[in-house]
Amino acid sequence: MKNYADLKELERMAQSVMQLALDKGANTAECQVMRRRDFEVELRNGEIENLSEAEPFEMSLTVSQDYRRASVSTCDLSEDSIRDVVDQAMVLSKYTDRDTFYTLPKPEQLQTEFKDLDLFDAKLLDMPVEQKITLARELESHMLAYDKRLKSDGASFSTTISAGAIANSAGFCRAEQRTLMGMGVSGFADDQVSEGDLNVGRKQSGSWGCQRRHHTDLQSTREIAERAAKNVLRKIGACKPATGTFPCYFEPAVARTIWGNLLSAMTGGSIYRNESFLVGKLGEQVCSDRVTITEDPFLARGQASRNYDREGVAKKSAKLIENGNLNTWLLSTYSANKLDMTTTGHAGGPANLILQPGDLDEEGLIKTMGTGIWVISLLGQGVNISTGDFSRAALGLWVENGEVQHPVMEFTLNSNLKDMLKNISHMGNNVMDDWSVQTPGFLISEMNVSGL
Amino acid sequence: MSLDLFRLSRETTGKVLQAAMQRGGDFAEIYCEHSRYNSLVMEEGILKTAVASIEKGVGVRVVKGEKTGYAYTEQLDDKNFLKIAATAAAIADDQGSDQAYQVAPTPLKNYYQVADPSIDIDLDKKIAWIIKANDIARKHSDLVTKVTISYADYQRKIVIADSRGRLVEDVQPMLRFSISVIAEKDGERQIGRAGDGGRVGFSFITEESVTKWAEKAANEALLLLEAKQAPAGMLPVILAPGDSGILLHEAIGHPLEADFNRKGTSAYTGRLGQMVADAQCTIIDDGTIENDRGSINIDDELNASQRTVLIEEGRLKSYMTDEISARYFEQESTGNGRRESYKFQPLPRMRTTYMLPGGYSADEIVGSTQHGIYCKTFKGGQVDISNGNFTFVPSEAYLIEDGKITHPIKNFILVGNGPDALSKVTMVGNDFQMGTGIWTCGKGQSVPVGVGLPTIKISQMTVGGQ
Numbered sequence: 044m045k046n047y048a049d050l051k052e053l054e055r056m057a058q059s060v061m062q063l064a065l066d067k068g069a070n071t072a073e074c075q076v077m078r079r080r081d082f083e084v085e086l087r088n089g090e091i092e093n094l095s096e097a098e099p100f101e102m103s104l105t106v107s108q109d110y111r112r113a114s115v116s117t118c119d120l121s122e123d124s125i126r127d128v129v130d131q132a133m134v135l136s137k138y139t140d141r142d143t144f145y146t147l148p149k150p151e152q153l154q155t156e157f158k159d160l161d162l163f164d165a166k167l168l169d170m171p172v173e174q175k176i177t178l179a180r181e182l183e184s185h186m187l188a189y190d191k192r193l194k195s196d197g198a199s200f201s202t203t204i205s206a207g208a209i210a211n212s213a214g215f216c217r218a219e220q221r222t223l224m225g226m227g228v229s230g231f232a233d234d235q236v237s238e239g240d241l242n243v244g245r246k247q248s249g250s251w252g253c254q255r256r257h258h259t260d261l262q263s264t265r266e267i268a269e270r271a272a273k274n275v276l277r278k279i280g281a282c283k284p285a286t287g288t289f290p291c292y293f294e295p296a297v298a299r300t301i302w303g304n305l306l307s308a309m310t311g312g313s314i315y316r317n318e319s320f321l322v323g324k325l326g327e328q329v330c331s332d333r334v335t336i337t338e339d340p341f342l343a344r345g346q347a348s349r350n351y352d353r354e355g356v357a358k359k360s361a362k363l364i365e366n367g368n369l370n371t372w373l374l375s376t377y378s379a380n381k382l383d384m385t386t387t388g389h390a391g392g393p394a395n396l397i398l399q400p401g402d403l404d405e406e407g408l409i410k411t412m413g414t415g416i417w418v419i420s421l422l423g424q425g426v427n428i429s430t431g432d433f434s435r436a437a438l439g440l441w442v443e444n445g446e447v448q449h450p451v452m453e454f455t456l457n458s459n460l461k462d463m464l465k466n467i468s469h470m471g472n473n474v475m476d477d478w479s480v481q482t483p484g485f486l487i488s489e490m491n492v493s494g495l
Numbered sequence: 496m497s498l499d500l501f502r503l504s505r506e507t508t509g510k511v512l513q514a515a516m517q518r519g520g521d522f523a524e525i526y527c528e529h530s531r532y533n534s535l536v537m538e539e540g541i542l543k544t545a546v547a548s549i550e551k552g553v554g555v556r557v558v559k560g561e562k563t564g565y566a567y568t569e570q571l572d573d574k575n576f577l578k579i580a581a582t583a584a585a586i587a588d589d590q591g592s593d594q595a596y597q598v599a600p601t602p603l604k605n606y607y608q609v610a611d612p613s614i615d616i617d618l619d620k621k622i623a624w625i626i627k628a629n630d631i632a633r634k635h636s637d638l639v640t641k642v643t644i645s646y647a648d649y650q651r652k653i654v655i656a657d658s659r660g661r662l663v664e665d666v667q668p669m670l671r672f673s674i675s676v677i678a679e680k681d682g683e684r685q686i687g688r689a690g691d692g693g694r695v696g697f698s699f700i701t702e703e704s705v706t707k708w709a710e711k712a713a714n715e716a717l718l719l720l721e722a723k724q725a726p727a728g729m730l731p732v733i734l735a736p737g738d739s740g741i742l743l744h745e746a747i748g749h750p751l752e753a754d755f756n757r758k759g760t761s762a763y764t765g766r767l768g769q770m771v772a773d774a775q776c777t778i779i780d781d782g783t784i785e786n787d788r789g790s791i792n793i794d795d796e797l798n799a800s801q802r803t804v805l806i807e808e809g810r811l812k813s814y815m816t817d818e819i820s821a822r823y824f825e826q827e828s829t830g831n832g833r834r835e836s837y838k839f840q841p842l843p844r845m846r847t848t849y850m851l852p853g854g855y856s857a858d859e860i861v862g863s864t865q866h867g868i869y870c871k872t873f874k875g876g877q878v879d880i881s882n883g884n885f886t887f888v889p890s891e892a893y894l895i896e897d898g899k900i901t902h903p904i905k906n907f908i909l910v911g912n913g914p915d916a917l918s919k920v921t922m923v924g925n926d927f928q929m930g931t932g933i934w935t936c937g938k939g940q941s942v943p944v945g946v947g948l949p950t951i952k953i954s955q956m957t958v959g960g961q
Binding site: 087091093094100112115128131139141231242247316317318423455458492 | 683875912959
């Protein structure tokens with residue numbers, strides 16, 4: 044198989060930087076070396092608008108002396124420059140305070156078995172630029188052909204081919220290469236506004252895309268284009284909904300952001316800092332019993348598949364949330380030390396997360412909801428992980444007696460994540476496996492809606 | 496000339512430009528950047544993290560009409576410079592020419608002359624201020640349970656040469672000092688944040704300023720412990736002077752960036768010359784304020800920084816352009832072409848966006864409101880430029896009852912629609928202030944920006960409480 048980079052060479056490089064630091068007196072060292080080849084083409088109305096390429100090559104190093112830690116990074120990988128930044132790291136680490144919670148993983152926690160996760164598509168190395176342009180062009184023309192009201196805000200195709208090595212003085216050293224390609228299209232359309240509305244230039248926009256590790260897994264351009272088109276068209280004619288308390292349906296793309304909030308509240312850093320609404324809740328019921336989240340790091344071709352975490356700690360499959368019960372925190376060695384626990388292999392974040400689906404399809408969920416809001420996008424910050432307070436602007440569809448009536452916008456959804464997670468009354472069976480979080484949509488029985 | 500820093504000579508620069516223009520094109524430029532970044536974080540009373548990083552690279556861009564070819568390299572030698580030039584050149588498809596290019600230095604006006612760049616200051620001095628801030632915040636109240644101090648400085652040296660013969664260099668300093676405080680009472684936790692910074696020297700940090708930030712952060716956390724749940728529905732909203740300018744950034748700033756208007760996706764496309772806000776509103780985007788976080792001597796494609804009037808007495812006067820959109824609209828660029836680093840191409844971006852003062856006093860404005868809310872500080876915001884919907888998230892806010900500021904409130908955001916909200920600005924105060932928040936704007940790339948506002952009243956906005 045053709046390779047992007049000489050992985051052994053990258054491993055040697057990471058190890059030699061690490062060794063340089065140890066030779067200069069560091070007690071521990073962690074080094075990452077990463078090189079990438081990026082390509083992107085964007086076109087609009089059939090014309091190429093942007094073509095860009097780059098090949099960055101970067102190194103970062105964390106050292107400690109007597110538990111005093113410092114980090115440096117550079118993209119100048121000449122010998123002199125590397126010697127300079129290693130020296131700089133050693134100097135910096137004399138200034139920081141002793142932090143005895145900073146240790147590297149224990150040797151027995153490191154991964155030693157490396158499954159083939161099929162994350163590299165060698166064929167991408169030789170994929171002709173013309174083919175990438177053709178795919179972007181197809182996406183745009185399919186979207187424009189879907190409805191004559193649609194205009195294009197551009198279509199793109201991008202690829203990233205990367206190789207990275209991680210080495211640390213606990214005894215880990217490993218390099219891997221990966222590919223990732225994505226394509227997407229954005230559209231917009233003029234929107235009508237009611238008489239007297241000052242927003243006479245109002246438009247609605249929408250997009251869709253697909254990202255995969257292997258070329259053969261990409262969805263068809265027609266499928267992606269249709270979704271993008273529908274994402275624009277379904278917003279046309281939106282008005283403000285009434286203020287009140289309503290059930291809400293979060294479609295998969297929106298559901299994913301709520302799981303993101305849950306996951307950040309489970310992260311070791313939030314827990315030891317006492318900055319999570321889940322502090323003290325380990326082993327307790329924190330979600331509706333319909334919620335089961337499994338982490339599967341070994342999914343072939345998965346977006347977030349990995350054998351080991353950023354510290355080289357072995358990954359394992361586990362149920363993070365089981366029938367609503369909080370089984371685990373997401374810990375790195377540092378946060379585990381702070382909490383007097385053991386690392387769960389989550390340095391650098393979780394791997395693929397699989398939500399257990401329910402019985403109902405999307406139509407069934409809407410029928411079950413009766414009267415409420417189908418949420419299609421959320422806007423703005425407004426989530427406080429520390430308290431769980433949740434207040435975000437949204438755009439959606441107004442549903443009455445199980446039937447979609449008209450789009451709604453310029454309103455907010457307000458609640459607290461603690462309540463929202465417990466109020467998940469139904470999980471759908473419409474799992475979207477496009478992202479590292481594979482989730483269906485779900486119903487939340489009650490949200491405060493602020494509109495008119 | 497700092498071209499040496501990138502292993503470039505004026506002669507090579509000419510050759511690279513020639514290679515970039517080999518297939519034609521309206522213009523090409525070489526963008527060289529050397530950035531150094533330092534950060535220190537104190538958490539739980541100890542200096543936990545010290546990070547230093549260096550970014551150094553060269554990018555070549557070729558522009559033909561609305562088309563752009565771009566490539567960059569971090570391996571700085573002639574072979575790679577010519578290679579990226581050829582990659583970028585592929586966007587054009589003309590005959591081109593063998594024209595030789597020569598560049599000559601162009602002097603710049605400097606809006607951030609700094610005598611004591613933080614990047615050169617001893618670590619001990621930086622750490623001393625961090626310890627000081629931590630002590631003040633910790634001692635402020637028994638309810639304070641956690642203090643985090645985050646200090647960062649960077650220096651960005653850029654050298655840009657283009658096919659129009661210009662060669663410019665700029666050194667952009669930046670300093671940021673921020674404090675976050677957690678206070679707890681009866682099992683409830685709240686966070687308060689404060690800080691300041693800009694393109695300033697190290698002497699910007701003083702005993703007085705550190706005390707002010709630490710107390711402000713602690714007081715905000717304490718105040719939120721007493722806050723009630725915010726109401727829901729349409730209410731009058733009064734914005735305090737300063738950082739409330741985030742409203743302008745979201746509601747009108749982004750939709751007036753010229754790339755959206757060139758592509759026709761903005762709610763303001765085609766509305767130049769029309770009334771889009773109340774006649775009391777004059778809104779400026781300015782890159783020329785001394786030492787301000789959003790200031791630039793030159794934009795990242797060699798157009799001079801300027802003070803651009805976006806809206807004059809309610810009427811839409813100008814978009815914010817980069818070079819591509821300026822050519823599209825057949826006008827001079829407003830100097831808003833900015834990029835995060837050599838890894839990115841320039842886009843129309845804001846600098847410091849603010850509204851000029853009006854005639855009312857803050858007391859008159861608050862006094863005119865029976866039932867509404869008063870917002871003082873903010874966490875951030877977001878906008879959908881096509882339909883004009885925007886949100887921004889207050890951190891310190893109060894209820895107004897019978898013309899008086901009363902109880903602190905929490906857990907809500909404000910949502911509005913740009914053209915609608917700006918037409919409902921019924922009162923503009925005479926108490927203009929520049930914001931002190933450390934704002935970073937994200938549009939695929941992060942750039943530092945500033946905001947400013949006098950007290951204003953928006954007669955009706957959706958308040959997203961319960």
